[in-house]
Structures are given as C-alpha cells and as structure tokens.
Amino acid sequence: MHLGILTGGGDVPGLNAAIKAVVNEAHRMGWRVTAFRRGWAGPVNTDAADPSATPNSHMALTPDLVRAVDRTGGTFIHTSRTNPSRMKPDEIPDWVKVDREPDAHGRIDITSHVLGVLNTMEMDLLIAIGGDDTLSYAARIHTEGMKTMCIPxxxxxxxxxxxxxxxxxxxxxxxxxxxxxxxxxxxxxxRNMIVELFGRNCGLTALAGGYLADADRTLIAEVPFDLQRLADLLTEDRARKSSNYTVSVISEGARIINEEIIQSGEEDAYGHKKLGGIGERVAAGIKQLTGTNIMVQNLGYLLRSGGPDAVDLIVAKNYGTMCVQLIAEGKSGLMVGIRDGCYATQPADISTKGEHRVDVDGLYDIDQYRPKIARVEGIPMYLR
Structure with missing residues (x-):
C-alpha cells in the first residue's frame, strides 16, 4: 500500500512525532509513505503528468529518515495555508489545467488537479494532519474518490x-x-501586565493558561468585555496586593463590547485575516482610564516553537499509529481523536459539523472576567 501524508496550517509541537509513528507503523506492514511538502501546496505544485519533474513538492519517508524527528517541534515536511479549492490565479503552476472559472473573489478551485496528482502517484490513501481548514479539505476529497484519514x-x-x-x-x-x-x-x-495568547474563536488556551497561572483576569474570545469594568477590577486587584501589580491573559480573538475583533492584512485562502493587537488596544484603554503604565506581551510563535511535552508526544504517536492500524483494517474517511478519555474515531467531516468553544456557563465568570469551575466532577480533563 502507498500512503501519502501532509501537515497543513500553523505548526505545533508533536507533528513530527505523528509523522514518525505513521512511517514506522506503515513500514512494519511493508507499506511505503510519501510526504507532500508544505501542506496542500504539495499536490498543488506537483506535475500530474510527471511527478518526478517536481521533486521539491514531495519526498519518500523511511524509518531511517524519521528516526530523530520527534525530538524537535514543528513539521520537518513543512506546512502552508494553501487551499486548493480557493487558489489565486498567480498561485497556480503553469502545468495545471484549470477547468473552472474564478469565483466572485477571483479564486479558482483546482481540486481536479489534486485528485489527478494522487491518482498518478498511485496513492491508496492520504493522511492529513491539521485543523478545521486542512481537515475539511481532506474530508471533501474523500467524498470525491480519494480515501483519506484525518489527525487533528x-x-x-x-x-x-x-x-x-x-x-x-x-x-x-x-x-x-x-x-x-x-x-x-x-x-x-x-504595573498591569497584559499577556496575549492564541485563540481566534475559542478561548480555551487563555482560559487554561489564566486558570493554571492564577492570573488576575482572563479575557476569552467567547465573551465580549467592558473596558471600564476591566479597569475597575484591575485597580481593585492592585490595591489588594502588597506587590502592587496585576497579570491579565487575553485571547487574540477577544473583543471589547461594541468593538470589532482586531485583525489585519489580506484574507488567507480559508478566509481568515491575521489576528493580533487586542493586547495593545486593551493596554492603551486601561492606561487612559487608570493612569497606570501597562506592559504588553504577545506570546505568539513562542508557544509554537520548540519540542512537544510528554502529553503531545504520546497523543501524536498514538494518533499516527492508530491511523495506520485502522487503514490496515480497511477503514478510511475517519478522523482519529479522543472522546471521554479514550482514543476513538469520528467521520472525517466531523470538524465541519459543529464548533468547539469554551463552556462559558460551566467554566467562566462573566462578571469577574476569570475562570470559574462550577463543578469539577464530570468535566473533561482539558476543560472542554
């Protein structure tokens, strides 16, 4: 059997461990694995007529090649936010036959090319590792005849x-x-310290970070906040402490009541603009309201960089191994995951069927702007 694999979207620690597990488990079964480089840009930039003519878009993976990759973070096969169903004309290689007209935004769907590449390379199944965007496209091509498996x-x-x-x-x-x-x-x-963390629509990273670091206030993407109310709370926090400082955590997707989410730049292929700047906006507002100097730190890519911790190692390794085991059982069109504490599967398109957000009623105090666990018994380990 010939498996393909790719990683799409933002890099995270643990990707290399998942890739290594796929390669080692597949090799044990006598199968071969080819990685597409740079996410969906890999098949996009592969010549369907002669894949060997575009060697930089894909690479054969062997146990020896992946032997030590799990010791580092990121993804050694690289990644991108390419979306083959919404390509700009100038992003499409010359050898790609365009068989569709641009949409209202000038984007072109070249999925037929992607399927042609996978067919020419005689791939039996493609494993996609990514978030909602990457996995939704994998689910799509599964419905169009290419078997896929998804790792979140x-x-x-x-x-x-x-x-x-x-x-x-x-x-x-x-x-x-x-x-x-x-x-x-x-x-x-x-001073008051504002720490900005990841979280476009879901404030779970900020919630967990603020909860475990015992931050004074935590502002999440799900709950718009009042700037004057926050300023008053921080003033009370400072007055109560002999150390005379505060630390607040904020999701990049959080917003002040009656203001828009702060984002900038051009939309990417999945319709997202770049987030970031709410920390600076809040800092300026708090300083104006209180007269207190503010420190702001956006942790950003520092959280993505470096190797994975033990949890991300074991989950990534087991997700990769599980994928290959399921394929050996003749299964496809699935997303591996964890449900109720156990490894489980869902249909590949499950990521398109709903949203995961912070349980505000159970995990957050909307008046005090901080985590509040209403009842610990029965909630998921990771505060889902």
Missing part, C-alpha cells in the same frame, strides 16, 4: 469531534511558564 492539531484545541488536538498541552504548559516569568518584570515596575 491546533494550539486552541478547537477541532470539533475530539477532546484533544496535538499541540494544546505544550501550548498551555509554555503559557503558564511564560506568564509566571513575566510576573518579575510586572512586579518590579508595579
């Missing part, structure tokens, strides 16, 4: 259909460590 990864842990996505534990672990490190500067200068 996101720093936000927000893929619908699984309790856990590769990358989340390392992200939260680093968040807590860095938030606590930043206390020394905030305390030394007696």
């Amino acid at each position: 990864k996101t720093m936000d842990n927000d893929v619908f259909g699984t309790d856990y996505c590769i990358g989340f534990s390392t992200c939260v672990t680093r968040s807590v460590e860095m938030i606590n490190r930043l206390r020394t500067s905030a305390g030394s200068h007696e």
Whole structure:
C-alpha cells in the first residue's frame, strides 16, 4: 500500500512525532509513505503528468529518515495555508489545467488537479494532519474518490469531534511558564501586565493558561468585555496586593463590547485575516482610564516553537499509529481523536459539523472576567 501524508496550517509541537509513528507503523506492514511538502501546496505544485519533474513538492519517508524527528517541534515536511479549492490565479503552476472559472473573489478551485496528482502517484490513501481548514479539505476529497484519514492539531484545541488536538498541552504548559516569568518584570515596575495568547474563536488556551497561572483576569474570545469594568477590577486587584501589580491573559480573538475583533492584512485562502493587537488596544484603554503604565506581551510563535511535552508526544504517536492500524483494517474517511478519555474515531467531516468553544456557563465568570469551575466532577480533563 502507498500512503501519502501532509501537515497543513500553523505548526505545533508533536507533528513530527505523528509523522514518525505513521512511517514506522506503515513500514512494519511493508507499506511505503510519501510526504507532500508544505501542506496542500504539495499536490498543488506537483506535475500530474510527471511527478518526478517536481521533486521539491514531495519526498519518500523511511524509518531511517524519521528516526530523530520527534525530538524537535514543528513539521520537518513543512506546512502552508494553501487551499486548493480557493487558489489565486498567480498561485497556480503553469502545468495545471484549470477547468473552472474564478469565483466572485477571483479564486479558482483546482481540486481536479489534486485528485489527478494522487491518482498518478498511485496513492491508496492520504493522511492529513491539521485543523478545521486542512481537515475539511481532506474530508471533501474523500467524498470525491480519494480515501483519506484525518489527525487533528491546533494550539486552541478547537477541532470539533475530539477532546484533544496535538499541540494544546505544550501550548498551555509554555503559557503558564511564560506568564509566571513575566510576573518579575510586572512586579518590579508595579504595573498591569497584559499577556496575549492564541485563540481566534475559542478561548480555551487563555482560559487554561489564566486558570493554571492564577492570573488576575482572563479575557476569552467567547465573551465580549467592558473596558471600564476591566479597569475597575484591575485597580481593585492592585490595591489588594502588597506587590502592587496585576497579570491579565487575553485571547487574540477577544473583543471589547461594541468593538470589532482586531485583525489585519489580506484574507488567507480559508478566509481568515491575521489576528493580533487586542493586547495593545486593551493596554492603551486601561492606561487612559487608570493612569497606570501597562506592559504588553504577545506570546505568539513562542508557544509554537520548540519540542512537544510528554502529553503531545504520546497523543501524536498514538494518533499516527492508530491511523495506520485502522487503514490496515480497511477503514478510511475517519478522523482519529479522543472522546471521554479514550482514543476513538469520528467521520472525517466531523470538524465541519459543529464548533468547539469554551463552556462559558460551566467554566467562566462573566462578571469577574476569570475562570470559574462550577463543578469539577464530570468535566473533561482539558476543560472542554
């Protein structure tokens, strides 16, 4: 059997461990594995008539090649946010036969080319590792005749259909460590510290980071907040402390009541603009309202960089191994995941069927702007 594999979207710690597990388990069964480089840009930039003419778009994977890759973070086969169903004309290689007209936004669907590449390379099944966007496209091509399997990864842990996505534990672990490190500067200068974390639509990273680091206030993407109310709370927090400083955590997708989410730049292939800047906006507002100097730190890519923790290693390894085992059983069109604490599967398109968001009623105090676990018994381990 010939398996394909790719990683799409943002990088997270644990991707290499999942790739290694797929390769080793497939090799044990006598199968071969080919990686597409740079996510869906791999098949897009492969010449369907002669794949060997575009060697930079794909590579054969062997146990020897992946032997040590799990010791580092990121994805050694690279990634991108390419979406073959919404390509700009100038992004399409010359050898691709365009058989559709541009949509209203000038984007072109070249899925027929992707399917042609997979057919020419005689791939039996493609394993896609990614978030909602990457996996939704994998689910689509499964319905169009190419067998696929999906492995969920996101720093936000927000893929619908699984309790856990590769990358989340390392992200939260680093968040807590860095938030606590930043206390020394905030305390030394007696300031309010605003720490901005990942979270476009789901505030789980900020919720968990703020909860575990015992931040004074935590602002999540799901709950718009009042700036004056926040300023008053932080003033009370500082007055109550002999150290005379505060630390607040905020999701990049959080917003002030009656204001829009702060985003910039051009939409990517999946319709997303770049988030970031809410920390600076809040800092400016708090300073104006209180007269207190503010420190702002956007942790951003620091949370993606470096190797995975033990949780992301074991989950990634088991997701990769599980995928190949299921394929050996003749199964496809599935997303592996964790449900109720156990490894399980869902249909590949499950990520398109709903949203995973913070359980605000059970996990958040909307008046105090901080995590509040209404009742621990019965809730998922990772606060889902």
